[in-house]
Amino acid sequence: MVAFGQWIGYGATPRQGVPARWCHYRQIRNRFGVRGIEVIIAANWKMNPPLADAAALAVAYAADSFDGVTRILFPPAPYLVQMGVRLDGTDMLVGGQDCHHNASGAHTGDVAAGMLADCGARVVLLGHSERRADHGEDDALVATKAAAALSAGLDVMICVGETLDQREAGSAEAVVTAQLEGSVPAGIDASRLMLAYEPVWAIGTGKVAGVEEIAAMHAAIQQWLAKRDLASVPILYGGSVKPGNADAIFGVPDVGGALVGGASLKAEDFNGICSAGARAAAARS
Numbered sequence: 543m544v545a546f547g548q549w550i551g552y553g554a555t556p557r558q559g560v561p562a563r564w565c566h567y568r569q570i571r572n573r574f575g576v577r578g579i580e581v582i583i584a585a586n587w588k589m590n591p592p593l594a595d596a597a598a599l600a601v602a603y604a605a606d607s608f609d610g611v612t613r614i615l616f617p618p619a620p621y622l623v624q625m626g627v628r629l630d631g632t633d634m635l636v637g638g639q640d641c642h643h644n645a646s647g648a649h650t651g652d653v654a655a656g657m658l659a660d661c662g663a664r665v666v667l668l669g670h671s672e673r674r675a676d677h678g679e680d681d682a683l684v685a686t687k688a689a690a691a692l693s694a695g696l697d698v699m700i701c702v703g704e705t706l707d708q709r710e711a712g713s714a715e716a717v718v719t720a721q722l723e724g725s726v727p728a729g730i731d732a733s734r735l736m737l738a739y740e741p742v743w744a745i746g747t748g749k750v751a752g753v754e755e756i757a758a759m760h761a762a763i764q765q766w767l768a769k770r771d772l773a774s775v776p777i778l779y780g781g782s783v784k785p786g787n788a789d790a791i792f793g794v795p796d797v798g799g800a801l802v803g804g805a806s807l808k809a810e811d812f813n814g815i816c817s818a819g820a821r822a823a824a825a826r827s
């Protein structure tokens with residue numbers, strides 16, 4: 543299996559003329575050659591939609607491609623194989639929304655990372671705030687799951703983000719830093735990791751963090767990464783991203799893409815966000 547990081551060739555050196563703030567983005571070296579500086583846009587379908595609608599959506603996704611944009615689909619686990627088949631031959635990868643921290647065993651209802659890989663997943667989403675809230679997942683468990691996923695050959699996208707109370711108390715940055723410390727396995731290879739900063743109060747609420755708030759948090763995360771030799775890791779923003787706000791969000795320094803929930807369930811909206819990603823990628827290259 544080709545790891546996602548290998549596929550898109552993370553860790554490229556900055557090019558002359560590229561603003562310093564984009565230096566951590568990767569030049570894409572996919573199967574077709576170098577394509578430029580990439581924006582990653584991931585669709586998190588959560589526990590949606592019914593299979594018939596999912597198939598139609600995947601067909602609509604497959605009809606388009608966006609220069610400079612790497613797309614990832616996180617469908618419900620039972621749909622992985624079918625969505626992988628529908629998207630085969632396109633530049634859109636499929637991934638799991640979660641995995642168990644063990645490779646196998648008596649864990650009714652759970653899915654092992656290796657099973658996701660067997661179903662065509664290249665990456666797994668971990669530590670989403672809905673998993674943290676609905677299933678009591680803490681940072682230590684997220685780190686253990688990440689280790690299991692890496693062992694199974696999957697790359698990981700780890701989510702972090704503060705609640706509204708934490709932001710209002712002025713502790714957003716401290717909360718996110720603590721989540722990074724606890725959730726990102728020590729010594730992880732930068733080419734296997736993506737981060738998603740998702741303020742919990744902005745997920746599914748229609749409230750988007752302001753560009754200054756996003757810029758400040760992404761800069762703090764970037765600093766944290768740089769100290770650990772992980773500066774090339776992309777940091778996606780998530781939280782009510784829509785076609786109408788995507789250009790502004792992708793214009794923020796250190797935003798390497800978007801994790802999209804609600805808007806990914808409408809092909810037109812998701813494609814609108816991907817078009818904004820392509821404009822951002824062109825502006826950065």
Ligand code: PEP
Pocket residue numbers: 586588740744745746747748780781782783801802803804805
């Ligand atoms: C998400 O589920 O990760 C998310 C960002 O959702 P939404 O885009 O609906 O806010």
